Amino acid sequence: MKTSDFLLIPALVGLVLGLVASPDLLAIEKASAAVHTDGIDWRKDNNLDAAFAQAKASSRPLFLYWGAAWCPPCNQVKATIFNRQEFIDKSRHFVPVYLDGDSPGAQKLGAQFKVRGYPTMILLKADGTEITRLPGEVDSGRYLQVLTLALNTSVSVNDTLKIALGGGKSLRHDDWSLLADYSWDDPEQKLVAPKDVPQTLYRLAELSPAGPDAARLYFRALLAIASAKPGQTMPELDKPVATxxxxxxxxxxxxxxxxxDLVAGAAADLSRxxxxxxxxxxxxLVAAWNIALVRLADxxxxxxxxxxxxxxxxxxxxTLDGAKPQATLQNEIRKRVNQIEQATTDAYERQSVVNSAAHALSDAGLLNDADQLLKAELKRSHSPYYFMSSLGSxxxxxxxxxxxxxxxxxxxxASKGPATRLQWGSSYVMNLVDLTPADDAKISSVTSAIFDELDKTEHAFYERNRAYLEKMGKKLNDWNKDGNHQAAYQKLRTQLNSICARLPEADDQKAVCQGVLGKV
Structure with missing residues (x-):
C-alpha cells in the first residue's frame, strides 16, 4: 500500500462504522502529524490533546505506546506484534500514538498518563478513561486476542473490576479475560492501590469461573504474594495446596x-x-516446571x-539452592543460543534476542561466551550502549x-536522547560509587555533567527521569553519609540547588529537584 493510501484510512473507517466525516474531523486527521511505519498510522507529534480530539471526532479509542529505541522488550513488540498484518489492520480502529521516552516533553506526558516502564501500552477511551493496560510480555497471538477484546468492550477496566469484586455474575467470559491479562505488575497501574494487589488478585481468582482465566489470575496472585512488600494486604495461603x-x-x-510469561518469569521466585x-x-514442583520450560524452549x-x-x-x-550450572546444561545453553542468534536477522528482534541470549550465557556461568556475543553485536546494534552496559555488568x-x-x-x-542519557549516566555514577568510591574527582565530574544536561532539558524532572535521579541521589547520599567526600558532595549540591532555584515555585519539578540530594 502506498503512503498516500493511508491518508484515506480515517475517512474509510468512518464510513465503515457508519460515521460521517465532518470538516472538523478531516482537519484533525490532516493535522495529525502522523508517521506511517510498517503500515501503522502512528502519531509521533506528542500532542495528546489533538490525539484525543481525533479519537473523539472519529469515535475511536486511543492506543498509547510508550517506549524507547534501546529497550529490548520494546524491540520485541516491534518485531513480533506491530509488524503483524492483524495488528496493522486493527490499528485502523484506534488512534495509534507513539510516545518515545526521549522525545520533547515525553517525560511530563509519561507522568500524566502514569507510564514509566518501557514498553507500556494502554487503550483509552476518547475521554481519557482507561479501557485496559495491555500486557507486554505475552506472545503475539495472545496479545492480539487481548487487544481484540479491549476494542470490543465499552466498559472501562475499573468498572469491570468493581463488578467482578461484587460477585461478577453479570460479567462475560471476555471481561474475565481482560482482567486476567491486565498489566497488574505495572507499578504505575492505578486500578487498585499497590498494597491491595495480592489480595485483589487472589479474590479475583476465587470469583472467576473455573478455566484459563481463573488459572492465570491464580498464577498472578501467587507471584504478587511471593514478591509482596511490607504493608501489603496478604490473603491466607495454604502453600502445599498452592504448589x-x-x-x-x-x-x-x-x-x-x-x-x-509467568511460567518463564516466575519459576525461581515461586519455587523458592x-x-x-x-x-x-x-x-x-521443579520437575514439573522444567518439563513445561523445555516444551516452551522447543x-x-x-x-x-x-x-x-x-x-x-x-x-x-x-541454581535455585546455590548450585552451579552443570556442564550438560551449559552445553545446551550454548547450542540453543547459537542456533537462535544465527537465525535472527531482523534488527529489532536482535536487540531483544541478543539481550536474552547474553543473560542466558551469563547466568549459566559462561561469561566469556556472553562477552563474545555482546562485543560482536556492538557493530550491528542501533543502540550499542545497551550492550556496553551488559559488558560492564x-x-x-x-x-x-x-x-x-x-x-x-x-x-x-554512546547513549543518545535526554532520558536515556540520564538513565545511563545515573547508572555510571552508581557503579562508580560501588567500584571506585575513593575517586571523588571522577564521581563529581560525571554527576556534574549529568546535572548540566538536566539544566538544558525541558521537563527534566518527571517520571522515569525522576525515578533514576532519586536512585542516584540516594546512592550519593549514602556515599557521603560519614562526610568522607564532603567537598565533592557539597559542590554537587550547590550546582543542583542552583538548577532548582531557577524552576518556578508552582512547577511540580521544583520539589523533585530539591529532593534529589535532600533539602539542607
Missing amino acids: QRLIKILNDAKMARDNL FLTLPKSAPRNQ DQRLSRTDRLEALNAKIALA NAKKRGDKTAAVNWYEQAYQ
Whole structure:
C-alpha cells in the first residue's frame, strides 16, 4: 500500500462504522502529524490533546505506546506484534500514538498518563478513561486476542473490576479475560492501590469461573504474594495446596503456553516461596516446571526471545539452592543460543534476542561466551550502549573493576536522547560509587555533567527521569553519609540547588529537584 493510501484510512473507517466525516474531523486527521511505519498510522507529534480530539471526532479509542529505541522488550513488540498484518489492520480502529521516552516533553506526558516502564501500552477511551493496560510480555497471538477484546468492550477496566469484586455474575467470559491479562505488575497501574494487589488478585481468582482465566489470575496472585512488600494486604495461603494447583497448571501444555510469561518469569521466585530447599515438594514442583520450560524452549511457534526466556528460567531453577550450572546444561545453553542468534536477522528482534541470549550465557556461568556475543553485536546494534552496559555488568561479576568502569563509561558516552542519557549516566555514577568510591574527582565530574544536561532539558524532572535521579541521589547520599567526600558532595549540591532555584515555585519539578540530594 502506498503512503498516500493511508491518508484515506480515517475517512474509510468512518464510513465503515457508519460515521460521517465532518470538516472538523478531516482537519484533525490532516493535522495529525502522523508517521506511517510498517503500515501503522502512528502519531509521533506528542500532542495528546489533538490525539484525543481525533479519537473523539472519529469515535475511536486511543492506543498509547510508550517506549524507547534501546529497550529490548520494546524491540520485541516491534518485531513480533506491530509488524503483524492483524495488528496493522486493527490499528485502523484506534488512534495509534507513539510516545518515545526521549522525545520533547515525553517525560511530563509519561507522568500524566502514569507510564514509566518501557514498553507500556494502554487503550483509552476518547475521554481519557482507561479501557485496559495491555500486557507486554505475552506472545503475539495472545496479545492480539487481548487487544481484540479491549476494542470490543465499552466498559472501562475499573468498572469491570468493581463488578467482578461484587460477585461478577453479570460479567462475560471476555471481561474475565481482560482482567486476567491486565498489566497488574505495572507499578504505575492505578486500578487498585499497590498494597491491595495480592489480595485483589487472589479474590479475583476465587470469583472467576473455573478455566484459563481463573488459572492465570491464580498464577498472578501467587507471584504478587511471593514478591509482596511490607504493608501489603496478604490473603491466607495454604502453600502445599498452592504448589499442587500450580503443578496442575504446569502439566497442562496449553495452559502453560498461554501463561508463558509467568511460567518463564516466575519459576525461581515461586519455587523458592512455596517450597523448602531439597524437599519433596520442591523436587516435584521443579520437575514439573522444567518439563513445561523445555516444551516452551522447543516450541517453534513462539518468538525466539520467548524461547530464550524459557532457558533463562531453566537456569534459574538449576541454581535455585546455590548450585552451579552443570556442564550438560551449559552445553545446551550454548547450542540453543547459537542456533537462535544465527537465525535472527531482523534488527529489532536482535536487540531483544541478543539481550536474552547474553543473560542466558551469563547466568549459566559462561561469561566469556556472553562477552563474545555482546562485543560482536556492538557493530550491528542501533543502540550499542545497551550492550556496553551488559559488558560492564559481566566485568563486575568477574571482579574486574577497571574493565567494568570502562564499559559503563563507554555506554554513557554512546547513549543518545535526554532520558536515556540520564538513565545511563545515573547508572555510571552508581557503579562508580560501588567500584571506585575513593575517586571523588571522577564521581563529581560525571554527576556534574549529568546535572548540566538536566539544566538544558525541558521537563527534566518527571517520571522515569525522576525515578533514576532519586536512585542516584540516594546512592550519593549514602556515599557521603560519614562526610568522607564532603567537598565533592557539597559542590554537587550547590550546582543542583542552583538548577532548582531557577524552576518556578508552582512547577511540580521544583520539589523533585530539591529532593534529589535532600533539602539542607
